[in-house]
Amino acid sequence: MEILNLINQIVIGIVSVAFTFQIIYLFLFFLRSEKYPAAKEKHRFAVLICAHNEGEVVGGTVRNLMLQKYPKDKYRIFVVADNCDDDTAEQARNAGATVYERNEPNTKKRGAAYALQYGIAHILEEYPDVEAFVRFDADNFPLPDYIDKMNDAFDSGVTLARGYNHATNLTQNMVSGVSGLWYIRDCRFNCHARSALRIGEMMVGGGMMFSADIMREEGGWTAMTFSEDAEFTCNQLFKKRKAHYVSEAVVYEDQPTTIGQLFKRNMRMGRGLIKLFFTHGLRCFGEFFISLRYSLLDMFFTLLFMPIAALCCIWFPAYYIILFSQCLAPLTEAQYIAEVMNVVYILLFAFIIPFIAQAFLVYALDKKKIGAPLGKLLPAILAFPLFMVIYALGITAGFFFPAKWKAVGRSKHYDQSFIDKIEETTGASFEYILTGNATTEQVETQTQQSLPDGEENASETDCQVDETTAYGADVVENVATQNKETTEDKTE
Numbered sequence: 001m002e003i004l005n006l007i008n009q010i011v012i013g014i015v016s017v018a019f020t021f022q023i024i025y026l027f028l029f030f031l032r033s034e035k036y037p038a039a040k041e042k043h044r045f046a047v048l049i050c051a052h053n054e055g056e057v058v059g060g061t062v063r064n065l066m067l068q069k070y071p072k073d074k075y076r077i078f079v080v081a082d083n084c085d086d087d088t089a090e091q092a093r094n095a096g097a098t099v100y101e102r103n104e105p106n107t108k109k110r111g112a113a114y115a116l117q118y119g120i121a122h123i124l125e126e127y128p129d130v131e132a133f134v135r136f137d138a139d140n141f142p143l144p145d146y147i148d149k150m151n152d153a154f155d156s157g158v159t160l161a162r163g164y165n166h167a168t169n170l171t172q173n174m175v176s177g178v179s180g181l182w183y184i185r186d187c188r189f190n191c192h193a194r195s196a197l198r199i200g201e202m203m204v205g206g207g208m209m210f211s212a213d214i215m216r217e218e219g220g221w222t223a224m225t226f227s228e229d230a231e232f233t234c235n236q237l238f239k240k241r242k243a244h245y246v247s248e249a250v251v252y253e254d255q256p257t258t259i260g261q262l263f264k265r266n267m268r269m270g271r272g273l274i275k276l277f278f279t280h281g282l283r284c285f286g287e288f289f290i291s292l293r294y295s296l297l298d299m300f301f302t303l304l305f306m307p308i309a310a311l312c313c314i315w316f317p318a319y320y321i322i323l324f325s326q327c328l329a330p331l332t333e334a335q336y337i338a339e340v341m342n343v344v345y346i347l348l349f350a351f352i353i354p355f356i357a358q359a360f361l362v363y364a365l366d367k368k369k370i371g372a373p374l375g376k377l378l379p380a381i382l383a384f385p386l387f388m389v390i391y392a393l394g395i396t397a398g399f400f401f402p403a404k405w406k407a408v409g410r411s412k413h414y415d416q417s418f419i420d421k422i423e424e425t426t427g428a429s430f431e432y433i434l435t436g437n438a439t440t441e442q443v444e445t446q447t448q449q450s451l452p453d454g455e456e457n458a459s460e461t462d463c464q465v466d467e468t469t470a471y472g473a474d475v476v477e478n479v480a481t482q483n484k485e486t487t488e489d490k491t492e
Contacts (some may be wrong), residue, residue: 018304023300031192039148050090053086062091077098092274116221135204136205139253143249153209163245163251168415171415179256191245207331263390274306306395
């Protein structure tokens, strides 16, 4: 029994050390994160979306990206339709994207990493003047100044960056609420603190920006695990490159609405990140003692969270089952009650209250960005500890079971606060963004809204660009034509 208790104390110590950095970052919310001056030059961006059977959402994503307030000749939208058996490619083309269709019979060579590798290789070959990539998922809705904010950072010398992650359906139900709050919490505390301390960030798939020169130097995309964004971050850290946080670049993402969807997502993520800890995390720890670069130590503890979560899910239930079964040493009634109260104390003061407090603090600090009233998010805030349990269980399952590149069920629900924000900032109706249905007048208004400052009165001649250098101007014309035809059909 003494040995069992000793092991338990060691596990508690390891868990406490692993969470130390997270706790410290919570108390650094008052610091100012990095800010970037307005860019002197508008650089050329390739906006890349990797999609597998995302026909129901990819069209809206592309149309929203077409409304970026960035010069139309300076960015182009690409979609890799990866082994799709639905209308993903058709929907993306109709919305204005350049589409690459990838068909790979080997199921072991499917996934976001392979789609990225395929798309980037084609873009670098066909569009050699591309200066930077911005990668989005098929369900992402960035605000219309996203590329512009990333360009500010890029023009300041930043070669790797991520934005602020929000949720399109934050208030749909408790599950979407806790999932969305988790990503907002990560941005508000972890990303904010790292940015203020000038520490490298963890890149995420939705909205990550990276220099095209890095891709040319490395011969394309080389991070091939299920957690390709985290692997890419680590690879760049080893080369003394760090990712930055652009807090003003906001991107919205659809969140799971059922516990099953949440569990499967965490399972896939856990599979990749636990593997990454042993291949890259331990290397970060070793190289820290050589270079004394704090970014490496931070990355080690970030990845350490994954095996720690699995350890907690396996060890603590096993420990207390053995303890309360009294199979090793019978407990007296007083000892039994004391152990039960100890469990209650730990759960309440070391887990439940701290995580609920974090969720409340996130809402208080980012209330304006969140946009939803407290009443609608209160169930999610109170359920935040439950989310952590599901999160940890999913990661643990990912350690034992393989993950697959599958289409994710979409909620197709959008909070009214999100719709209002998109319509306010783009000048377009949300119906048009989702479906492409709009009058010619609406398209013209939307096109004007998407022009950079000072170009509102530009003539058609002034806006013309050479076909070989255009990064979206042709699409605007195509969309306008398509919707004009729709309007005429309705009139008839």
